Amino acid sequence: MDKIGLYVHWPYCSRICPYCDFNIYKNKSENEEALIEAILVDMRYWREQSGARELVSIHFGGGTPSLLSAKNLKRIISLAQELWTATTDLEIGMEANPNNVSVENLLEWRGAGIERVSIGVQSFHSDVLKFLGRDHDGQQARGAIEEAVKIMPRVSADLIYGWTLDGTRQSCANWQEDLDAVLALGVTHISAYQLTIEKDTAFGYATRRGIEKAVDNDLSADLYELGLDVLTKAGFTQYEVSNFARTDAARSRHNRVYWQGLDYIGVGPGAHGRLTNDGVRTATICALKPDTYREHVAEHGHGMDVCDVLSGEDWGQEYLLMGLRITEGISLARYQELSGTQLNADTLNTYIDAGLLQLENDTLRATPSGRLVLDRLSHELLLG
Ligand SMILES: C[S@@+](CC[C@H](N)C(=O)[O-])C[C@H]1O[C@@H](n2cnc3c(N)ncnc32)[C@H](O)[C@@H]1O
Numbered sequence: 177m178d179k180i181g182l183y184v185h186w187p188y189c190s191r192i193c194p195y196c197d198f199n200i201y202k203n204k205s206e207n208e209e210a211l212i213e214a215i216l217v218d219m220r221y222w223r224e225q226s227g228a229r230e231l232v233s234i235h236f237g238g239g240t241p242s243l244l245s246a247k248n249l250k251r252i253i254s255l256a257q258e259l260w261t262a263t264t265d266l267e268i269g270m271e272a273n274p275n276n277v278s279v280e281n282l283l284e285w286r287g288a289g290i291e292r293v294s295i296g297v298q299s300f301h302s303d304v305l306k307f308l309g310r311d312h313d314g315q316q317a318r319g320a321i322e323e324a325v326k327i328m329p330r331v332s333a334d335l336i337y338g339w340t341l342d343g344t345r346q347s348c349a350n351w352q353e354d355l356d357a358v359l360a361l362g363v364t365h366i367s368a369y370q371l372t373i374e375k376d377t378a379f380g381y382a383t384r385r386g387i388e389k390a391v392d393n394d395l396s397a398d399l400y401e402l403g404l405d406v407l408t409k410a411g412f413t414q415y416e417v418s419n420f421a422r423t424d425a426a427r428s429r430h431n432r433v434y435w436q437g438l439d440y441i442g443v444g445p446g447a448h449g450r451l452t453n454d455g456v457r458t459a460t461i462c463a464l465k466p467d468t469y470r471e472h473v474a475e476h477g478h479g480m481d482v483c484d485v486l487s488g489e490d491w492g493q494e495y496l497l498m499g500l501r502i503t504e505g506i507s508l509a510r511y512q513e514l515s516g517t518q519l520n521a522d523t524l525n526t527y528i529d530a531g532l533l534q535l536e537n538d539t540l541r542a543t544p545s546g547r548l549v550l551d552r553l554s555h556e557l558l559l560g
């Protein structure tokens with residue numbers, strides 16, 4: 177049976193962070209039940225489209241899914257297990273904001289079936305958290321992880337580095353303090369994201385007005401290398417550009433579904449999906465706004481707004497772009513099978529000689545230096 181992952185997008189947040197360009201809306205708790213009903217209907221539609229599959233992961237992302245009631249988390253998890261065949265080590269993960277993480281909530285989430293939480297810590301410095309528009313401080317971030325590691329089998333922390341606050345760029349010493357703090361708390365997985373300035377966000381507008389919110393490329397590379405060094409020395413393995421795990425079991429199996437180019441269903445406003453049937457792969461996007469999504473489900477029995485059949489070229493490109501992010505790399509034969517073309521041998525050899533790529537039999541991988549410039553590297557490989 178082919179494998180499949182389920183992504184559930186919960187689009188509401190209690191406040192909107194100035195750097196974030198996800199599909200998010202100010203929380204309206206009165207809308208929860210109606211949106212959940214629509215998501216449940218949508219899931220049934222997707223079961224018809226996917227047929228029987230082995231379910232490897234359920235991921236609640238957002239937005240802020242930790243605002244959801246445990247009862248509704250459980251309804252979604254139970255229906256998913258009814259519709260698809262759960263694999264023996266089914267991952268059930270949720271993104272959680274620190275100020276939703278309490279002993280009471282953790283126990284309820286655990287009771288609903290959640291076994292992995294990724295906590296959006298971002299920083300342990302309260303001034304930085306304020307600058308990032310977060311509604312928690314450093315002490316709450318610490319407290320959330322301390323409680324979570326006691327109750328959840330798997331806990332991950334998200335950190336953001338590479339900011340410029342009131343003209344002062346993040347120092348290596350400051351980043352080291354965040355890394356030391358998270359390591360001391362005993363998480364088994366860390367996602368370290370470089371602050372990206374997205375166009376239509378408060379940080380994007382400020383940057384266009386000349387107010388720097390992020391650091392330059394040179395400092396960013398130094399911070400990246402510091403993170404890699406500190407986490408590696410602490411026994412973590414970088415298995416993807418921004419993701420580090422202490423053990424194989426701690427890795428995110430849901431993200432692996434994306435990176436390996438497997439199929440996943442996306443439900444909830446704006447959720448993306450990929451489904452392959454009889455060798456044809458489609459890319460789907462649900463209606464973006466919560467109200468539109470609900471109306472769409474009521475009218476059509478599903479929330480899908482966009483459904484594109486991927487050409488072999490698109491499919492191959494996506495496989496390469498995703499696959500080079502992970503240390504497992506890609507199979508060149510698989511790339512050729514999907515795209516119908518081979519990568520340009522001269523370009524490939526240039527980057528291998530420069531130490532940015534590594535070729536071992538059929539497997540192409542980015543080296544640690546290659547991962548630092550991965551976007552440019554992948555695009556140049558695809559351009560030939
Ligand atoms: C989908 S977000 C939502 C998680 C959750 N709502 C929270 O904020 O804690 C997952 C993670 O992406 C990261 N992220 C979001 N926007 C980012 C940006 N512009 N630059 C870097 N990291 C970002 C943050 O670390 C965040 O925790």
Ligand code: SF4
Nearest residue numbers: 189192193196238239
């Ligand atoms: S970072 Fe998280 S809490 Fe902040 S707006 Fe984005 S999804 Fe919402």
